[in-house]
Amino acid sequence: MSARGLSCVAEGGEWPSADPGNIEVTEMTVKPSKEAGEIMGPEESELKAMTEREGAANEPGAATTAGGANGRVAVTAGGHEVVAENLNAYYGTFQAVHNATVRFAANEVTAIIGPSGCGKSTLVRCINRMHEEIAGAHADGSITLDGYDIYGPGVDVSTVRRVIGMVFQKANPFPTMSVFDNVASGLRLAGFRRGRDLRDRVERALNAVGLWDEVKDRLGRPGIGLSGGQQQRLCIARTIAVEPEVILMDEPCSALDPVATLKIEELIDELKSKYTIVIVTHNMQQAARVANSTLFMLDGELVEHGPTTEIFTKPKDERTERYVTGKFG
Amino acid sequence: MITTPPPPEVSGHSPFAVRVKLSDRLGERGLKVLTGLAALVTAALIVWIAYTVFDRASPAIGKFGLAFIGHKVWNPVVGHFGAASFLYGTAVSSALALLVATPLAVAISIYLTELAPNFLRIPMGILVELLAAIPSVILGLWGILVFGPILGNHIEPFLKSFLGWLPLFSGSPSSYGMLNAALILTIMILPIITSVTREVLQRTPTASKEAALALGATRWEMIRMVVLPTARPGIVGAVLLGFGRGIGEAVAVSMVIGNQPQIKASFFQPMATMAGQIADEFSSANPGTWQSSLIYLAAILLIFSALANIAARLVVRHTTVK
Amino acid sequence: MSTTTPGNPLILRPVRGARRRRIVSRSFDVVFTLATLLAVAVLLWVIVSVVIKGASALNWRLLTSDPKISPFGQNTGGIANAIVGSAILIAIASAIAIPIGILVALFMTEFASAKVSAVERFLLDILAGVPEIVVGVFIFGVLVVGSHQSGWAGAIALSILEIPTVARSAQEVLVLVPDALREAGLALGLRRWRIVLRIVLPTALGGLLTGAVLGVARVTGETASLLLTTSVFSNNGLTVNPSQPLPNIPVEILTLSESPKPSDHAQAWAASLVLIAFVLLLSVIARAIHERSRAKLRG
DSSP states (O other): OOSTTTSOOOTTOOSSOOOGGGOOOOOOEEOOOOOTTSTTOOHHHHOOOOOOOSSGGGSTTOOOOOSSGGGOOOSEESOOOEEEEEEEEEETTEEEEEEEEEEEOTTOEEEEEOSTTSSHHHHHHHHTTOGGGSTTEEEEEEEEETTEETTSTTOOHHHHHHHEEEEOSSOOOOTTSBHHHHHHHHHHHTTOOOHHHHHHHHHHHHHHTTOHHHHTTOTTSBGGGSOHHHHHHHHHHHHHHTOOSEEEEESTTTTSOHHHHHHHHHHHHHHTTTSEEEEEOSOHHHHHHHOSEEEEEETTEEEEEEEHHHHHHSOSSHHHHHHHTTSOO | OOOOOOOOOOOSSSTTOOOOOHHHHHHHHHHHHHHHHHHHHHHHHHHHHHHHHHHHHHHHHHHHTTHHHHOOOOBTTTTBOOSHHHHHHHHHHHHHHHHHHHHHHHHHHHIIIIISOHHHHHHHHHHHHHHHHSOHHHHHHHIIIIIHHHIIIIIHHHHHHHHTTSGGGOSOOOSSSHHHHHHHHHHHHHHHHHHHHHHHHHTSOHHHHHHHHHTTOOHHHHIIIIIHHHHHHHHHHHHHHHHHHHHHOOHHHHHHSBOOOOOOSOTTSOBOOHHHHHHHHGGGOOTTHHHHHHHHHHHHHHHHHHHHHHHHHHHHHHHSOO | OOOEETTEEEEEOOOHHHHHHHHHHHHHHHHHHHHHHHHHHHHHHHHHHHHHHHHHHOOHHHHHSOOOBOTTSOBOSOSHHHHHHHHHHHHHHHHHHHHHHHHHHHIIIIISOHHHHHHHHHHHHHHHHSOHHHHHHHHIIIIITTSOOOHHHHHHHHHHHHHHHHHHHHHHHHHHSOHHHHHHHHHTTOOHHHIIIIIIHHHHHHHHHHHHHHHHHHHHTOOHHHHTTSOOOSOSSOOOOTTSOOOOHHHHHHHHHTSSOHHHHHHHHHHHHHHHHHHHHHHHHHHHHHHHHHHHHHO
């Protein structure tokens, strides 16, 4: 999946609405091509062209492509990784995250576990810059996505948030919108207006979360009319409709029954082939089921990070061991 | 509310028998009766007010009937009375005031709930509420002596030069008139619309706001997508309350509107409202048809204001469980 | 994956669409801020007008002497009679409205069922929504017709306007008194009325005071209902008998405003200054008590 959102100039200019003259295209990442029918369908058919209409030659290192897909320059193939370095997060004077350094590997699911109040939600909310929405909250350190500092000067926050999506603990479909409008909401923000294309993307997103068959006859009904599990899948559909690169999940199943939870865990497993996923969970069994690697946090500190099986069977840190064996938390 | 068990009966035999003091019984009953009476008084007042107003208006109602509502002439000298010009004046002044006040109120509420830094929120909120504390007679005085001249000498000519082709801005600018009254009314209804809207906006679920932000919405987009749609019924209620307040305003309006019972298109013209006319003429109206016609106006005013109030409560209650 | 600024690979640059959206959002921020500043500006404009124009005409004589109309129709005296008259009207009105308001609130919180309480609250809202001029007409019809204007009529009209304010405020604070306190009283064997008098009322005292002050502030500036009940005066001297119409500040301001003479206008401003100072002071006091008592109840 590629340089969408941030840099693509599509012929016929839909996603995103972009003024070609202002875009400097220097690098693009192309994900390994996908099966047809998936949301991030072959860019070949979606991206019409990468063109710079004016001043193409002036930009140093500009990649000029025209027409079909072949001309694209692939710089980094593969998924998207998030790296946090020396991240500190505060609520006013209270420090919730201390010096966190961690690499969330591309196309993997990383679980963050730890007792309540250990800062896992805070850490995750720093990744899509939601942390700073709270009055008095701030963070320092660096978080990079594929090497690009999302806290850098001149970075547009809403772009970061579109590229790094979030699913919340309690499903929060927009109460005044229908099922369709909910899924389409992010797309509309991004400038998608054309009915046909919009409908296709909504359908693909709902398909990807396994909701399409359940809601296809009631797309116009309010989003909050669905069951809890369906609402959460609706929110996931809403998130992936805008084709992010990373999905953050903050205890997405904690308000759901086991059946719904299982459905979502299966979904996570499918999604990781396209997205990098970070999931906060207080449920260690869940971490064991879905996550490639697990991160244990305690009192704002990253205690240990390793492959999930290791964390649960042979933790290196004594605190980790105490937690996973249930001695506290 | 706490229910108490009935007082145990006095009996000399049971070990749990309690002698209830007479003073206690009296006190209990007394307080119940007193509070119940007070509540009854307030309920009765409404009925009594409606009854008295309609009763005193009945000579005019009997004489003119419902045609009163459509009759444009108000001439005490010859005894022709009709409410149409006042209905028009009330409707236009209130509508204009709402047109200006509502967007302002929503904007101010958004500022106070979403934008203002914490340390400013409370002071600014207080300042806006203080607008409601200004007595209407003082606003009227200001309207006559300060605002009116500016309106008549600067603002209205300015409007006329650009929009004079519209009948709304035709005629000669004046310091009195519909525009002055409408703007003064705007000042008076702004606080109540703002305060109700603020309450409603504050109730927007944070989860929805976060969902919008997490999708990459800018603050305005979040407000447009989540905050305003959720608040819409409440804002309607706020507008209704503002409307009810506006149509009932008598003194400030009568001071600046010119009190001419006439229907004119231009905002520069003097006109009259129901409440304003009552305030203006009542003391000079001798008992008889004139006075009872004025009270007929009061009766119509009472109906509309009660309807607006009831509608507002229904709408607000429907959406927010208090 | 993104556009980068030439020479600095670590900076994400937004695409044009995002920039436009951000500009739009910031523009709205400005609009909302300006709207608030506009409202504050108007408030300040009015208050400053009153202060400036009123202060120049305000003097001790104005406040303490009764009107003395010169042969030219000019008042070389003061407005003391109106001040006294207003004070009497407000005092009587509050003496009626505050107890009734508190009793109504007690009814709603201590004795009525939830449904009855909701109905009563609704009725209070309706009562509060009756326009002041209509209340004036009502009292006129009941007390003035067949008789004459009087301070009693004016005061009762004011009290009708004051009751809903006091009741609403009182109810809001009585509801905040924790049930645990009432239960403690019951456990001690106290009858309900004693619980109310000894426990509930004292706990809610701050809030009740707020309600009372707010009620007074509400009727201090009230003009419309007084116009019909206590506005025609036979003499210009000091009147303290409520069975006669009592001169009062709001009606005085209104009368002065209708005159063409600038000296009358100046007096109107001065009277307005007194009035607005009093009302604003009451509002501030009410708010201060309110915040303190709320903090106390929240614990």
